Amino acid sequence: MLPVLATFVGIFVLWELATIVFKVPVYTLPAPSDIAAVMIEKRSQLLEHTLVTFTESAIGLGLSIMLSIPLGILIVYSTWIERTIYPLLVASQAIPKVALAPIFVVWFGFGLLPKVLIAFFIAFFPIVVNTVVGLSRTPPEMIHLMRSLGASPLQILLRIRIMTAAPYIFAGIKIAAAFAVVGAIVGEFIAASSGLGYMQLVANNNFEIPLLFATLVVLSVMGIAFFYLVSLVEFLILPRPLRQTRVNDGGSTL
Amino acid sequence: MTCDTADQENGVAISVSNLKMVFERRGNSIEALSGIDLEIRPGRFCSVLGPSGCGKSTLLMLVAGLYQPTSGTVRVNGEQLSGCYPDAGIVFQSDVLLPWLNVLDNVLLPARVKRLPLPAATQRAQLLLEQVGLTGFETLFPSELSGGMRQRAALCRALLHQPSVLLMDEPFGALDALTRERMQLDLARLRSSEQRTVLFITHDIEEAVFLADEVVVMSQRPATVLERFTVDFPQPRVSEIQRDPQFHRIVDDIRDLFRKTGIL
Numbered sequence: 289m290l291p292v293l294a295t296f297v298g299i300f301v302l303w304e305l306a307t308i309v310f311k312v313p314v315y316t317l318p319a320p321s322d323i324a325a326v327m328i329e330k331r332s333q334l335l336e337h338t339l340v341t342f343t344e345s346a347i348g349l350g351l352s353i354m355l356s357i358p359l360g361i362l363i364v365y366s367t368w369i370e371r372t373i374y375p376l377l378v379a380s381q382a383i384p385k386v387a388l389a390p391i392f393v394v395w396f397g398f399g400l401l402p403k404v405l406i407a408f409f410i411a412f413f414p415i416v417v418n419t420v421v422g423l424s425r426t427p428p429e430m431i432h433l434m435r436s437l438g439a440s441p442l443q444i445l446l447r448i449r450i451m452t453a454a455p456y457i458f459a460g461i462k463i464a465a466a467f468a469v470v471g472a473i474v475g476e477f478i479a480a481s482s483g484l485g486y487m488q489l490v491a492n493n494n495f496e497i498p499l500l501f502a503t504l505v506v507l508s509v510m511g512i513a514f515f516y517l518v519s520l521v522e523f524l525i526l527p528r529p530l531r532q533t534r535v536n537d538g539g540s541t542l
Numbered sequence: 543m544t545c546d547t548a549d550q551e552n553g554v555a556i557s558v559s560n561l562k563m564v565f566e567r568r569g570n571s572i573e574a575l576s577g578i579d580l581e582i583r584p585g586r587f588c589s590v591l592g593p594s595g596c597g598k599s600t601l602l603m604l605v606a607g608l609y610q611p612t613s614g615t616v617r618v619n620g621e622q623l624s625g626c627y628p629d630a631g632i633v634f635q636s637d638v639l640l641p642w643l644n645v646l647d648n649v650l651l652p653a654r655v656k657r658l659p660l661p662a663a664t665q666r667a668q669l670l671l672e673q674v675g676l677t678g679f680e681t682l683f684p685s686e687l688s689g690g691m692r693q694r695a696a697l698c699r700a701l702l703h704q705p706s707v708l709l710m711d712e713p714f715g716a717l718d719a720l721t722r723e724r725m726q727l728d729l730a731r732l733r734s735s736e737q738r739t740v741l742f743i744t745h746d747i748e749e750a751v752f753l754a755d756e757v758v759v760m761s762q763r764p765a766t767v768l769e770r771f772t773v774d775f776p777q778p779r780v781s782e783i784q785r786d787p788q789f790h791r792i793v794d795d796i797r798d799l800f801r802k803t804g805i806l
Binding site: 438 | 608
């Protein structure tokens with residue numbers, strides 16, 4: 289833990305010194321102390337907008353988890369869905385999400401809904417893909433064993449395949465958690481009157497560069513919080529042999 | 543499943559007749575079994591011995607009902623199989639323990655799948671684990687056990703639901719020589735206290751003769767039955783019989799047969 293802390297402190301100290309030594313103007317790159325100052329000064333405003341973005345991305349992530357896992361199961365069990373819906377999903381991922389945001393605003397207005405939907409739209413894909421990959425990784429011997437015991441297909445799904453897929457699904461959710469925050473921000477860039485994305489736009493227009501950086505810091509903290517929250521849930525519900533020994537390799541299966 | 547009482551009256555537990563299996567793999571037809579006939583009486587231990595790749599594992603999968611034969615029939619206790627035979631226990635080449643369950647829960651898997659009463663099943667599981675020396679390891683995960691311990695747990699799992707037939711597919715093939723001998727003795731002891739019909743697949747001549755009441759020797763692929771040997775030692779087998787001249791005579795006869803047919 290100590291070397292990790294030392295590294296972070298070292299980076300901030302170097303950054304602080306660099307802005308002093310090279311006389312970097314605050315509108316180009318504010319020093320960590322400038323960012324910290326503005327974070328303290330505008331803490332209530334930051335908290336308010338953080339809550340908006342957090343709500344949007346949390347609902348978007350929750351929706352994507354609830355829909356992606358059943359969809360992944362359907363893709364694995366139905367050749368028809370695998371050949372029709374799955375290619376469509378893959379194709380949908382080639383669309384830049386930013387391009388969809390204005391359409392979502394036209395369809396769903398300026399409120400919470402379009403941001404939630406964009407967050408959902410970005411977040412669900414990694415979970416679907418990882419669910420499909422995980423379910424397909426079940427060793428055939430395990431299925432033979434279950435069939436020889438007279439297990440039904442549902443028993444095989446619930447007792448075996450979901451379990452072998454679980455580490456993959458959690459890896460997918462970790463990626464999705466970070467994506468959901470990006471989705472909410474993209475939605476706020478297009479049309480919003482609150483949220484960290486909106487705050488960034490305003491700060492940018494007013495040339496309040498330290499505030500812009502402050503929102504970036506808050507966003508990173510939110511991303512980390514989501515990631516470790518998912519890791520915590522994984523730790524709590526998965527039996528020990530299925531847990532990933534290191535929590536920071538979430539993207540290893542994508 | 544159709545029921546044939548004639549088999550039961552004749553006292554045949556496993557009956558395989560004119561069994562053929564052809565696999566289609568990337569446009570090629572591979573004939574694995576070419577007309578196998580086999581009869582095992584209840585409570586008998588039958589080893590199927592053959593060179594690797596001869597299709598003996600395929601035979602086991604067919605008897606288990608996990609594969610559908612190209613032609614021919616498999617009857618277990620008089621029932622002609624059209625799916626998996628529910629009253630069988632299987633031990634595979636690898637232990638196939640579920641890594642997320644501890645040893646006891648792995649052994650209890652058949653009870654959970656078949657929804658048997660858990661208290662009685664737990665008692666039996668503990669008894670079985672005790673008989674193979676795994677008492678005290680119930681709460682460990684498979685990854686924390688040695689290969690031999692894992693395969694012993696797999697054997698307990700196969701026996702939990704008191705199956706009338708036990709199907710074993712080279713269960714000790716991946717173990718070191720010492721562990722294998724120990725497991726052979728364990729199996730001899732466990733089975734003979736419960737009198738189950740066993741179909742045991744192996745490529746090890748000594749192992750086949752040591753354990754079995756009858757040894758069925760198979761040819762190279764496409765497999766047919768070359769010859770049957772009867773081994774008249776009392777069960778449960780003890781290691782002393784490996785010093786008996788009669789034991790060596792049978793082993794040598796089988797080796798000669800393999801030489802004659804170009805397998806050795």
